[in-house]
Amino acid sequence: MTATEMRQSEGVQEPTPVLSFEDVVLTFAGVTALNGVSFTVDPGELFAVIGPNGAGKTSIFNVLSGVYRPQRGTVRFGDQDLIGRRPHAIARLGIARTFQNIELFSNLTVIDNLMLGRHHHHPYGVLAAFAWLGKARRNELANRNAVEEIVDFLELAQWRRLPVGLLPYGVQKRVELGRALASEPKLLLLDEPVAGMNLEETEDMARFILDIRDELGLPIVMVEHDMGLVMDLADRIMVMDFGRPIRTGTPNEVATDPEVVRAYLGEEHQVERS
Numbered sequence: 001m002t003a004t005e006m007r008q009s010e011g012v013q014e015p016t017p018v019l020s021f022e023d024v025v026l027t028f029a030g031v032t033a034l035n036g037v038s039f040t041v042d043p044g045e046l047f048a049v050i051g052p053n054g055a056g057k058t059s060i061f062n063v064l065s066g067v068y069r070p071q072r073g074t075v076r077f078g079d080q081d082l083i084g085r086r087p088h089a090i091a092r093l094g095i096a097r098t099f100q101n102i103e104l105f106s107n108l109t110v111i112d113n114l115m116l117g118r119h120h121h122h123p124y125g126v127l128a129a130f131a132w133l134g135k136a137r138r139n140e141l142a143n144r145n146a147v148e149e150i151v152d153f154l155e156l157a158q159w160r161r162l163p164v165g166l167l168p169y170g171v172q173k174r175v176e177l178g179r180a181l182a183s184e185p186k187l188l189l190l191d192e193p194v195a196g197m198n199l200e201e202t203e204d205m206a207r208f209i210l211d212i213r214d215e216l217g218l219p220i221v222m223v224e225h226d227m228g229l230v231m232d233l234a235d236r237i238m239v240m241d242f243g244r245p246i247r248t249g250t251p252n253e254v255a256t257d258p259e260v261v262r263a264y265l266g267e268e269h270q271v272e273r274s
């Protein structure tokens with residue numbers, strides 16, 4: 001019996017999911033990237049998606065953030081239907097994303113990159129800002145305060161006035177995470193957050209991801225190849241293979257599933273508890 005089934009048999013009320021993906025099918029000219037993918041993410045949950053190369057992990061993120069429109073299925077975020085919405089509209093609903101490759105303005109400082117993450121929080125256009133200069137100033141101040149809180153939270157103070165391009169890779173990834181947080185999202189999508197990091201950088205990032213879940217209570221969907229990290233951090237894991245989920249469960253449930261082990265045999269990433 002899975003943990004979910006056990007809770008159900010004990011009559012424990014299941015929380016309303018923050019996100020639900022139902023029977024999503026996505027094809028590109030003959031290639032089926034997602035072939036009937038369903039999952040839910042609960043409030044405050046850290047949900048990881050793993051699978052071999054080409055399994056469909058990035059496609060899930062691209063559907064979620066409005067980059068791809070699936071041919072079939074539903075995607076709901078709270079009471080909103082996401083399918084057919086443009087990426088900026090989805091960001092506005094409160095879904096923030098980090099990318100596999102760093103997408104920051106390398107000439108701008110840490111603070112300025114984080115301020116850009118607040119652009120949804122400028123309720124006034126340029127003209128309105130002239131008319132309501134006082135309000136705009138207060139708004140700017142509120143944005144600066146929010147950014148300073150993120151600088152503290154992610155321990156970025158020593159680099160705050162430096163151009164991001166000069167910073168070590170692990171710190172740049174942290175700034176990118178900070179920029180996603182700056183939009184005050186209700187759901188965070190992390191695309192391979194520790195890719196290319198050394199051990200120390202990975203441990204730091206793992207700590208911040210846990211803090212985001214535990215202290216900010218933010219639900220997270222994470223795609224990640226580092227199996228040790230996924231096993232350590234995730235509340236639940238969905239294992240993808242050839243565009244389909246082959247198992248969704250807790251790290252222990254997934255790691256002992258024969259089909260998962262089979263899908264990973266011969267892969268560089270063995271499913272083991274680190």
Ligand SMILES: Nc1ncnc2c1ncn2[C@@H]1O[C@H](COP(=O)(O)OP(=O)(O)OP(=O)(O)O)[C@@H](O)[C@H]1O
Pocket residue numbers: 028031032033051052053054055056057058059060
């Ligand atoms: N824009 C696209 N055009 C054509 N095929 C695509 C496109 N995007 C993804 N695919 C195909 O869909 C399948 C799933 O790709 P996806 O990038 O989602 O896998 P992934 O699990 O993220 O892989 P990786 O771990 O290598 O990033 C692959 O066969 C891929 O070639």
